[in-house]
Amino acid sequence: MAEPLEIEPAEGSAGDDIAPELLRRAFGTFTTGVTVIGARSEDGRLVGMTANSFTSVSLHPPLVLFCPARSLAAFDVYSTARHFSVSVLPAHGEASSNRFARTNTAKWESEPHRVGKTGAPLLLGALASFECEVVARHDGGDHLIVVGRVAYLQATETGEPLVFFRSRYRALDSQTRLVAPVSDPWFVVWE
Numbered sequence: 001m002a003e004p005l006e007i008e009p010a011e012g013s014a015g016d017d018i019a020p021e022l023l024r025r026a027f028g029t030f031t032t033g034v035t036v037i038g039a040r041s042e043d044g045r046l047v048g049m050t051a052n053s054f055t056s057v058s059l060h061p062p063l064v065l066f067c068p069a070r071s072l073a074a075f076d077v078y079s080t081a082r083h084f085s086v087s088v089l090p091a092h093g094e095a096s097s098n099r100f101a102r103t104n105t106a107k108w109e110s111e112p113h114r115v116g117k118t119g120a121p122l123l124l125g126a127l128a129s130f131e132c133e134v135v136a137r138h139d140g141g142d143h144l145i146v147v148g149r150v151a152y153l154q155a156t157e158t159g160e161p162l163v164f165f166r167s168r169y170r171a172l173d174s175q176t177r178l179v180a181p182v183s184d185p186w187f188v189v190w191e
């Protein structure tokens, strides 16, 4: 059994009192994949950031979102660009993830990529890639919530993902078992 997290805040206290370290620890239990978000500034500069805030939102219309921190060096680009790209990293994408998580570097120069139809850069070798048109931006505290409508996409049928859990990269074990048979009705609904 996993050790329980401390319960905070104490009864009656406001959410603002939650220690950031505890929040990080709790958020870090939500396992995600890892993506690289790409965008192009008005003057043609390519920016990119590792993001695990990527989420699929809607099928009809096809919507996704990601949340850039307001503190990012390239925040002005993510908060104004009309388009962004998403590259879903494969299991061996750890070095790319680290490169795109560093601040203020020319991240795309050393990474094999192509420039998509919208002008946003996409990593070669991604499990899936999306080019999106920004349709909404919402306040998200110290982050911004950027919602995009998928305009173009590519997806592989094979390949394993890079996984992020408790601030560490993981790979799915080849022995990882399905927790329900594929015939389970819940899965059928999602097909």
Ligand SMILES: Cc1cc2nc3c(=O)[nH]c(=O)nc-3n(C[C@H](O)[C@H](O)[C@H](O)COP(=O)(O)O)c2cc1C
Binding pocket: 034, 048, 049, 050, 051, 052, 053, 054, 067, 068, 069, 070, 071, 072, 073, 074, 075, 097, 098, 100, 101, 102, 103, 104, 105, 164
């Ligand atoms: C696995 C992982 C996931 C991340 N997810 C996000 C995210 O969703 N939003 C965000 O603002 N930063 C996220 N970061 C940090 C950014 O990638 C990093 O601060 C950014 O690339 C710095 O870019 P800059 O040059 O614009 O400052 C993540 C980092 C890692 C390693």
